[in-house]
Amino acid sequence: MSDSWGCIATIAVLAPLCNPDAGDMPDDLQIVCSDGTVSAQTVGEILEPDQQLYYAIHTEASTTAGNILALNQSGIFSFADLNGGAYNTTYYLSAIVSYPDAANEPLLDDPCTRVAAGTPVLFLPPVQILINEYCDWQTTGTFFVTISISGGLSAYDPTALFEVSGNFSGNLLAGQSVTFSFEEGSGVSQYSISASDGLGCAASGGNTFVCYKTAVELLSFDGKSIEAGNQLSWATATETDNDYFTLERSTDAQQFTAIATLQGAGTILAQQQYNYLDRLAPNGTSYYRLRQTDNNGISQVIGKVVALTRHQAASGVLSISPLPANSYTDLHFTAAEGLATIQLYDLTGKLLQTQSVAVAPSGIGVSRTRLDALSAGIYLVRITDAQHHTISGKIVKHD
Numbered sequence: 518m519s520d521s522w523g524c525i526a527t528i529a530v531l532a533p534l535c536n537p538d539a540g541d542m543p544d545d546l547q548i549v550c551s552d553g554t555v556s557a558q559t560v561g562e563i564l565e566p567d568q569q570l571y572y573a574i575h576t577e578a579s580t581t582a583g584n585i586l587a588l589n590q591s592g593i594f595s596f597a598d599l600n601g602g603a604y605n606t607t608y609y610l611s612a613i614v615s616y617p618d619a620a621n622e623p624l625l626d627d628p629c630t631r632v633a634a635g636t637p638v639l640f641l642p643p644v645q646i647l648i649n650e651y652c653d654w655q656t657t658g659t660f661f662v663t664i665s666i667s668g669g670l671s672a673y674d675p676t677a678l679f680e681v682s683g684n685f686s687g688n689l690l691a692g693q694s695v696t697f698s699f700e701e702g703s704g705v706s707q708y709s710i711s712a713s714d715g716l717g718c719a720a721s722g723g724n725t726f727v728c729y730k731t732a733v734e735l736l737s738f739d740g741k742s743i744e745a746g747n748q749l750s751w752a753t754a755t756e757t758d759n760d761y762f763t764l765e766r767s768t769d770a771q772q773f774t775a776i777a778t779l780q781g782a783g784t785i786l787a788q789q790q791y792n793y794l795d796r797l798a799p800n801g802t803s804y805y806r807l808r809q810t811d812n813n814g815i816s817q818v819i820g821k822v823v824a825l826t827r828h829q830a831a832s833g834v835l836s837i838s839p840l841p842a843n844s845y846t847d848l849h850f851t852a853a854e855g856l857a858t859i860q861l862y863d864l865t866g867k868l869l870q871t872q873s874v875a876v877a878p879s880g881i882g883v884s885r886t887r888l889d890a891l892s893a894g895i896y897l898v899r900i901t902d903a904q905h906h907t908i909s910g911k912i913v914k915h916d
Contacts, residue, residue, distance in 0.1 A: 609635025
């Protein structure tokens with residue numbers, strides 16, 4: 518500004534001097550389990566009047582805040598506090614000295630804000646026990662359990678060992694598997710496993726089970742639709758104390774009802790053949806399964822489920838096997854001589870496959886439908902013959 522004589526004065530506004538210090542954080546890496554906490558406190562911090570002390574977990578090893586994943590004033594953090602955090606990743610726990618904003622959070626862009634070089638911290642992934650079970654019901658009745666372990670300290674140090682206890686005791690590396698078993702008649706019907714690493718990261722698992730050798734060695738279980746009904750057949754290689762078979766039928770592959778009982782051969786080492794004609798099979802698709810009962814009254818479903826389809830129309834009958842299917846299913850049907858079209862749909866009505874097959878003068882058509890590219894589920898198959906008659910049924914695919 519100036520006066521009437523032309524004298525000029527200059528006023529300079531200087532920012533207030535500030536010299537805060539966020540102090541020094543510990544240098545040692547903190548490694549904790551997935552459910553643990555990390556904590557650190559700064560030493561030698563200096564705050565200007567009205568400044569506050571904060572702690573943050575962030576991504577930068579230097580004295581800049583970087584991407585902040587969690588913020589508080591206690592300096593104690595769990596993995597659940599991190600916004601977008603990842604296991605087995607090094608972050609930094611830093612002290613921040615700053616004036617608070619309206620939300621009582623640090624003003625990171627303020628020239629008086631200071632960030633301490635952080636303490637490195639790392640959260641390990643949870644310990645997981647992978648369990649696979651297998652019952653050898655055909656030959657020995659032995660129940661097998663295979664386990665392998667991952668996570669915890671092994672994710673950071675692959676040489677770290679897990680201490681395992683329970684039905685197996687010993688040390689395992691991550692990914693290393695071990696199998697233990699229970700013989701039939703041992704009186705054991707459950708198992709348990711616990712595993713922990715050098716930091717105390719731990720997990721446990723177990724299950725109850727029933728496993729015994731069936732009284733029969735089943736060779737086959739098949740069926741076909743004929744004019745008189747649905748014909749079911751099965752064969753055994755050997756039988757031991759086998760009392761009887763129960764044939765069960767369902768219309769939805771879920772709820773089964775017994776429709777026939779056939780006497781077993783007791784104990785025999787020679788092959789046996791069994792047949793049953795279901796004269797009361799309803800129109801549509803019927804699902805059949807076989808249940809075996811030994812002389813002690815112990816009963817168990819054996820073999821696969823067989824699906825057979827019947828229709829009132831004279832255009833033909835459809836047999837689908839195996840069911841459930843995996844990579845393929847075989848279709849056997851009767852239809853008018855000529856070229857028949859086979860179409861496969863999902864449950865939304867979307868057409869997935871179309872193929873053609875020649876029906877012999879005898880009226881018999883046979884086709885194999887590949888299922889490798891399909892996911893597990895229920896599919897509808899429709900066959901249209903040369904005279905435009907149609908037959909349909911359901912295919913159940915499992916992985």
